[in-house]
Amino acid sequence: xxxxxxxxxxxxxxxxxxxxxxxxxxxxVRGGFIxxxxxxxxxxxxxxxxxxxxxxxxxxxxxxxIGAQEMLAPVLTPAELWQATGRYDLPVVFKLQDRSGxxxxxxxxxxxxxxxxxxxxxxxxxxxxxxxxxxxxxRDEPRPRGGLLRVREFIMKDSYSFDRDEAGLDESFxxxxxxxxxxxxxCELEYYEVEAESGEMGGKDSNDFLAPGAGQNYLVRCxxxxxxxxxxxxxxxxxxxxxPDPLDAPEEVETPGMRTIEDVSKFLQVDARxxxxxxxxxxxxxxxxxxxRGDDRLDEAKLAAVLGQFxxxxxxxxxxxxxxASGGSIGPVASPVPVLADEALREGQYVVGANSDDRxxxxxxxxxxxxxxxxxxxxxxxxxxxxxxxxxxxxEQAIEIGHIFKLGTFYSVPFEAKFLDEDGxxxxxxxxxxxxxxxxxxxAIVEQHHDEQGIIWPRSxxxxxxHVVALPGVEEQAHEAATTLDAAGLSILLDDxxxxxxxxxxxxxxxGLPYRITVGKKTLEDGAVDLRDRATGNDRRVPIGSLGxxx
RNA sequence: CGGGGCGUAGCGCAGCCUGGUAGCGCAUCCGCUUUGGGAGCGGAAGGUCGCCGGUUCAAAUCCGGCCGCCCCGACCA
Numbered sequence: 001x002x003x004x005x006x007x008x009x010x011x012x013x014x015x016x017x018x019x020x021x022x023x024x025x026x027x028x029v030r031g032g033f034i035x036x037x038x039x040x041x042x043x044x045x046x047x048x049x050x051x052x053x054x055x056x057x058x059x060x061x062x063x064x065x066i067g068a069q070e071m072l073a074p075v076l077t078p079a080e081l082w083q084a085t086g087r088y089d090l091p092v093v094f095k096l097q098d099r100s101g102x103x104x105x106x107x108x109x110x111x112x113x114x115x116x117x118x119x120x121x122x123x124x125x126x127x128x129x130x131x132x133x134x135x136x137x138x139r140d141e142p143r144p145r146g147g148l149l150r151v152r153e154f155i156m157k158d159s160y161s162f163d164r165d166e167a168g169l170d171e172s173f174x175x176x177x178x179x180x181x182x183x184x185x186x187c188e189l190e191y192y193e194v195e196a197e198s199g200e201m202g203g204k205d206s207n208d209f210l211a212p213g214a215g216q217n218y219l220v221r222c223x224x225x226x227x228x229x230x231x232x233x234x235x236x237x238x239x240x241x242x243x244p245d246p247l248d249a250p251e252e253v254e255t256p257g258m259r260t261i262e263d264v265s266k267f268l269q270v271d272a273r274x275x276x277x278x279x280x281x282x283x284x285x286x287x288x289x290x291x292x293r294g295d296d297r298l299d300e301a302k303l304a305a306v307l308g309q310f311x312x313x314x315x316x317x318x319x320x321x322x323x324x325a326s327g328g329s330i331g332p333v334a335s336p337v338p339v340l341a342d343e344a345l346r347e348g349q350y351v352v353g354a355n356s357d358d359r360x361x362x363x364x365x366x367x368x369x370x371x372x373x374x375x376x377x378x379x380x381x382x383x384x385x386x387x388x389x390x391x392x393x394x395x396e397q398a399i400e401i402g403h404i405f406k407l408g409t410f411y412s413v414p415f416e417a418k419f420l421d422e423d424g425x426x427x428x429x430x431x432x433x434x435x436x437x438x439x440x441x442x443x444a445i446v447e448q449h450h451d452e453q454g455i456i457w458p459r460s461x462x463x464x465x466x467h468v469v470a471l472p473g474v475e476e477q478a479h480e481a482a483t484t485l486d487a488a489g490l491s492i493l494l495d496d497x498x499x500x501x502x503x504x505x506x507x508x509x510x511x512g513l514p515y516r517i518t519v520g521k522k523t524l525e526d527g528a529v530d531l532r533d534r535a536t537g538n539d540r541r542v543p544i545g546s547l548g549x550x551x
Numbered sequence: 552c553g554g555g556g557c558g559u560a561g562c563g564c565a566g567c568c569u570g571g572u573a574g575c576g577c578a579u580c581c582g583c584u585u586u587g588g589g590a591g592c593g594g595a596a597g598g599u600c601g602c603c604g605g606u607u608c609a610a611a612u613c614c615g616g617c618c619g620c621c622c623c624g625a626c627c628a
Contacts, residue, residue, distance in 0.1 A: 014577065014589070015563050019621045039620065092627070109628075142552080142626050150627085196628095208628090216627080403628055435628065472586055502588035509588090520587055530587085 002482050003464065005495040009046050012507050022214040024446035025147025027455050031510045033463075040144025040152035042439075047493075047511070050463035052155070055438040056134055058186045058460065059157045062179040068130035068159050073113045075136050079103035081112040084414045094138045106138035111433055114160040115411035118429050124164050124421045127429075128172055132159030134438075148443040149215055149399060155439065161432040162412075164421060169406055169430045173205075176434045180209055180402050183436065188458035189401070189444055192219060192228040196403065205406040209436075213447030215399035222386035222393055232301035235376055236384025236393050238293065238344050241273035246349050247363030250333060255360045259328030261294040264360060268351060276350040276364070278330045280314035280322070280337070283307045287314055287322050291332050291341040292378050293350075299379035306340065306375045329353040332370040333361055339372035346374060399444040407431040455512030456535050464493040465551070467513040469504045471520035478519035481529055481547060485517075488548035509534070515551070517542075 010032040020026040028034045033048030044052050060070065079095065082088035082105045088095075094106035107113065114131060121129060137156045144152050161172035177193060184191045189211050196208035208230050210219045218231035229235070258264045265272040275294030280287050281303065288307060292298055304311050316327060322337060323330045331352035332339045349363045366372055384393045412418070412428040421427050442461070449456045459465065466485055470478030475496060482494045493513060495504045501520075508516045518530040523541060531540045531550055542550045 011561085011578095013562060018557085018563070021622075036620090137628085139628080143624095145622080154628095156628085400628065437628075440628090469587090500586060500588085500590065502586095502590085505588045507589090518587070522587060 002486050002492045002494050005493060006497045008493075010511075011045075012510055020147065022146045022149065022443075022447070023450055024149070024214065024443040027446055027450055027510070027512075028147060028442070031455060031512070034148065038152075040141055040150065042148065042151060042153075047463040048442075051442055051457070051461055052438050054461040054463070055187065055441050056155075056157070059183050059436055059438065060134075062183045062186075063130075063132050063157070063159060065182075066130065066175045066179045068132045070133060071131055072133045073110050073117075073135055075106055075138070077105045077107050077113060079105050081105070081116055082107075085112055085411060087112070092139045092141065094140050107135075108137050108139045109156070109433070109435065110135055110158055111160065111407065111411045111431075112415070114433075115415040115417050115429075115431065118160075118162050118412060118417035118431070119415060121162055121417070121419050121429060123419055127162060127164050127419065128168050129162040130159055130172060130176075131162075132157060132434075146214060146216075146443075148439040151439065154437055156435050156437050158433060158435045161434070162417075163430045163432075164419070164427070165430055166408075169408070169432050172432050173404060173406055176404050176432070177207065180404065180434075180436065184209060184211070184401065184441075186460050187441055187445055188449070188460065189441070190448060191401065191444075192221065192398075194219070194229045195233045196230050207404050208400050209402035209404075210398035211401050211441075211444035211448065212396050212398045213444050215397050215444075215447075217398045217400050218395055219398035220380050220393055220395050222389060222391045224386065224389050224391040226388045226391075227386045227393075231380055231395060232299065234380040234393075235387045236378075236380035237387055237390070238296065238378065238381075239273065239383055239385070241293070241348060242271040243274050243348050244270060244362070250361040250364045250369050252354055252359055252361055254358060255329075256358045258358070258360070259326075264351060265294065268360070268362070270351050270362075274348065274350055276331070276341075276345055276352045278332065278353055280319050280327075280330065281307070281311050282314050282318065283311045287318060287337040289330070289332060289335050289337050289339045290377060291339055291345060291352075291372065293342060293344045296342065296344065296378040296381070298377055302375070302377050302379075306377070323355050325353065325355045325357050329357045329359065330355050331361060331364070332366075332372060333364055335370065339370055340377070341366060341372040341374050342377040343374050344378060345372075399440055399447065401440050401444050402434075402436040404434040405432060407433055450512070453506070454510035457512045457514060459514045462513050463511075464513050465490040465515065466492050467508045467511065467516045468492055468494045469501075469508055469516060469518045470494065470496050471501050471504075471518065474519050474521055474524055477524055477544075481517060481519050481544060484544070484547045485551075488551070490551060517547075 012032045013030045016026045017029045035043050096104050134155055134157050138153050141152050144150050163169045191209050191211045194208050196206050220231050220234035221228045258267050261272050261275055261277055265275055272294045276291050277294050279290045279298055281290055319327050345366055349365045351360055351362050352364045354361045409428040417429045418426045446455050468482045482492045485492050514534055516532045528541045528543050531542045
C-alpha cells in the first residue's frame with residue numbers, strides 16, 4: 001500500500017517537546033506517532049497505531065503458535081469479581097459506580113475475569129487451556145512518566161493458562177517464556193529474562209523480561225553473561241572486608257559524636273566493610289532490627305519480602321524507647337528486639353553500635369555475641385561479584401516489557417474454578433498469567449534503535465517499509481516508483497508534500513523507516529534513484545527498472 | 552503523598568521582579584523568487600495570558616484559593 005504524506009495525519013515537530021526526558025518519549029512525539037492527552041494518557045496517531053498493530057500481530061502469531069486462543073474480555077468489570085480476591089482494595093485500581101450506585105472496577109489486569117470464565121472448564125480432558133486478549137488496562141498510577149514507559153491506560157496482551165497441576169503449569173509457563181523470547185527477538189530487542197518479585201498479582205514464581213534502555217527497573221548483569229536479575233531480586237557477592245585481629249569478646253570503645261558509618265570507620269581506623277549498621281523497622285507494630293554491613297544499602301523490597309508488605313522505618317522516639325540510645329548508636333548485642341541480619345554478616349567480627357550513645361563495640365560476631373535470623377537484605381552494588389562465576393556485575397536501567405507469573409490457585413480457589421480430575425476428585429485449576437505491553441515494547445525498541453536524527457525501526461515493526469521522497473518537479477516519477485515498490489509487496493510512505501528537500505530528509509530520518517528512496521532530477525537523468533539504508537546511512541544508486549528487486 | 556519546577560498563538564519561548572494598547576522564532580495562509588539536508592523577500596491570519604476570587608482608575612504582571620503538567624522521592628506491571 002501507498003500512504004501519501006500530503007494526506008496523512010502526521011504532524012512532525014522540529015523541537016523536542018518541553019516535557020520529554022527520555023529518547024523514546026521525545027522521538028515518538030516528534031515523529032508524529034503519539035500525543036499526550038493527559039498525564040499517562042496517550043493517543044496513538046496513524047503511524048504510531050500502525051507500529052502498535054505490527055507489534056500486536058507478532059505477539060498474536062506467537063501466542064497462536066503455542067496454542068493460545070484469542071478472545072476479548074471487557075474493561076468495565078463488576079466490583080464483586082475483585083472483591084472476591086481482595087484486589088479491590090489495591091490503591092492502583094480504578095473504581096467507579098453506575099447511576100444506581102453499583103460498583104465497578106476498571107481492571108489493571110484480567111486474572112479475576114479469566115478465572116471467572118475458567119469456571120466453565122469442567123474436566124481434566126479439557127486441559128490445558130490458554131486464553132488471551134489484547135485488553136485495555138487502567139491503573140491509577142501514583143506517578144505516570146516517561147512517555148509510554150509508565151502510563152495510566154494501555155493495551156496489554158495478557159494470557160491465562162489453566163492446568164491440572166503444578167507440572168502442567170510449569171509446562172505452560174515454559175511455553176510462554178519461549179514464545180516471549182521469539183516475540184522480542186522478532187522485535188529486535190535486546191532483553192533478559194530474570195526472576196522478579198510478584199508484586200500484587202498474587203502467586204509465587206514470576207519472571208520479568210527486561211529490555212536495557214530507559215525505564216524504571218534496574219537490571220543486574222554479569223560481564224560474562226551468565227547472570228541477570230532485577231535488582232530487587234538480585235544476589236551479589238560483596239567485596240570481602242578487611243578485618244582487624246579477632247577478639248575473644250566484644251570490646252566497648254568511646255566514639256564521641258560518631259553517628260555515621262563513615263565517622264565511625266574513620267575514627268576507629270576500621271574498614272567500613274568491617275562495620276555493621278542497624279536499621280530498626282516496624283512491622284505489625286513490632287520493632288525488628290535489620291542489620292547490614294556498613295558499606296551496604298538496605299533493599300526495602302527484599303526486606304519486605306522477608307517481613308511482609310507493611311514495613312516502615314522506626315521513628316526516632318520508638319528507637320530511643322526500645323534501645324535507650326539514638327539511631328546512630330544501636331546494635332545487635334543484647335538487642336531488646338529480634339535481629340534480622342544480612343547473609344554477609346554470618347562470618348567475621350564487626351564494629352557495631354553499643355546501644356549506648358557515643359559507644360561502639362568492636363569484635364562482635366554473629367552467633368557468639370548475638371542471635372539473629374539471616375536473609376539477603378542488601379542492595380546489589382556495581383562492585384559486587386557475580387554469584388555464578390565471580391565476574392563483575394553491572395547495573396543498568398531497563399524497561400519491563402513482559403512479566404510471566406505462576407499464579408497457582410490464588411484466583412481459582414476464591415472463584416471456585418474447579419475441574420474433575422482423572423481420579424474422580426474435584427481440584428482447583430492451576431493458573432498462570434502472562435503479560436506484554438505493546439506500548440512498552442515500542443518504547444523499548446525506540447530506546448534501543450535510534451540515533452541523533454531519529455528512530456531506526458526494525459523492519460518487523462516499522463510503520464512502512466520504504467520512505468519515498470519526491471523532490472520538486474518529479475512528483476510523477478516518484479509516484480511511479482512508489483507504485484513499482486507497492487507492486488513488489490512493500491508498504492510505502494510517499495512524501496509528496498510541497499516541501500523542501502532538507503525538510504523531507506529530516507522527517508524521513510526522524511520517522512525512521514528502514515529504507516529511503518530519493519527521487520530527484522539529478523539521478524533520474526540516469527534513470528535511477530537513490531536508496532538509503534536508515535540504519536547504516538549507506539546510499540546505493542538503483543536503476544528504476546530494477547527497483548522492485550532491490551530489497 | 553513529600554520536595555522542586557512550569558502553565559502566555561499549533562510547537563518552542565520572552566514579557567511578570569518594577570501593573571498602563573500581548574511579543575519573538577518555527578509552523579500556518581496569500582504572492583513572487585528559490586528548490587538533493589529544515590530557503591529569501593513582501594503581505595496576512597491566529598491568544599478568555601490554566602481557572603476562580605481579591606487589591607487597583609487599570610492585572611499576563613501583585614495577593615489568595617483551586618486545577619493541570621513535568622522532574623526527584625515514596626509507590627508500582
